[in-house]
Amino acid sequence: MVSTAADPNDNSLWAAMAAEDKAAxxxxxxxxxxxxxxxVTRAGETVEVVYLPVTADLANVIRFEDGRSGMATNVGRQGVTGLAAFLADEPCGWDVEVQIAGDAWALPADALRHRVLESPLLLRVLMRLTHNNQVEAAQNAVCNAVHTVTPRLARWLLTIKDRxxxxxxxxxxxxxxxxxxVRRTTVNASWQELGKLGGIKASRGVVRIASREVLEHAACECYGALRRRMVSID
Structure with missing residues (x-):
């Protein structure tokens, strides 16, 4: 579906680009x-289109043969989908799935590739974002192994709001x-805990952040560490 109301500068990557790159x-x-x-992109496929989200959030999802799956990282208005595969000119290593519905700017990957070859400034911005993505993936892996579900859930909800x-x-x-x-029963226990604290309210499949302060207090330290990396890529 084609949308009609958004500014490309609402995406941090686009906002960080030089004027001549934007014009091209x-x-x-x-x-x-x-x-x-x-x-929008399946594991093993060539990245034909990249998406610069503005209100959508997309997850890099790893799927296993037994039907289970999990999110490695997510991409919101701070970045662009398929970046690592795009820069390496390799098939995508995961499914890129829309986690939160919303708007995103679609750009043919070839157009971005041709521009990168002509613009060292654009390459620098993309490499900086790739580095941030690597840091996030590493932090996510350790966070999932070390921290309990409630702090992880609080962090994840705050991240979705930010992105x-x-x-x-x-x-x-x-x-x-x-x-x-994790199991649904485990999520339910953490969901109820954050609700009792006043951090979230949920009704009919919609969750609303009722208190950012409560969620920040409940979130693990990974939220602050990664948020500091999100604020600027220029």
Whole structure:
């Protein structure tokens, strides 16, 4: 679906680009609304289109043969999908799935590739973002191994708010269980705990952040560490 109202500068990567790079790429940008659950790039596929989210959040999802899956990292308005595979000119190593519905700017990967060859400044910005993504993936791996579910859930909800600009989003406990690679009963216990603390309110499949302060207090230290890396890529 084509959307109609958003500014490319709402995406931090685009905002960090030089004016000449924006001028070269802007005619090929198309704003799209991405429904929740859509897979925009599949594991093993060549990256044909990259997405610069503005209100959507997309997850890099690893799937296993037994049907289980988990999120390695997510991409919101701080970045672009498929970046590592794009820079390496390799097939994507995971599914890129829309986690939170919203708008994103679609850009043909070839257009970005051609521009990178002509612009050392753009390459520098993309390499800086790739480094941040690597740090996030490493932090996520250790966080999932060390921290309990409630701090991880608080951190994840805050991250989604930061990366979409939304205070409320369509999300079920089943979605969270899949994303966090834990049992639904475990998610439910943490969900109830954050609700009792006043951090979130949930109704009919929609969760709303009621108190950022409560969630920040409940979140693990990984939230602050990664948020500091999110604020600037220029």
């Amino acid at each position: 790429l802007r005619p090929q940008l198309i704003l799209r609304h991405l429904p929740q659950g859509d897979v 979409t600009g939304q205070d409320a989003f369509k999300l079920t406990q089943d979605d969270l269980a899949t994303t966090m690679s």
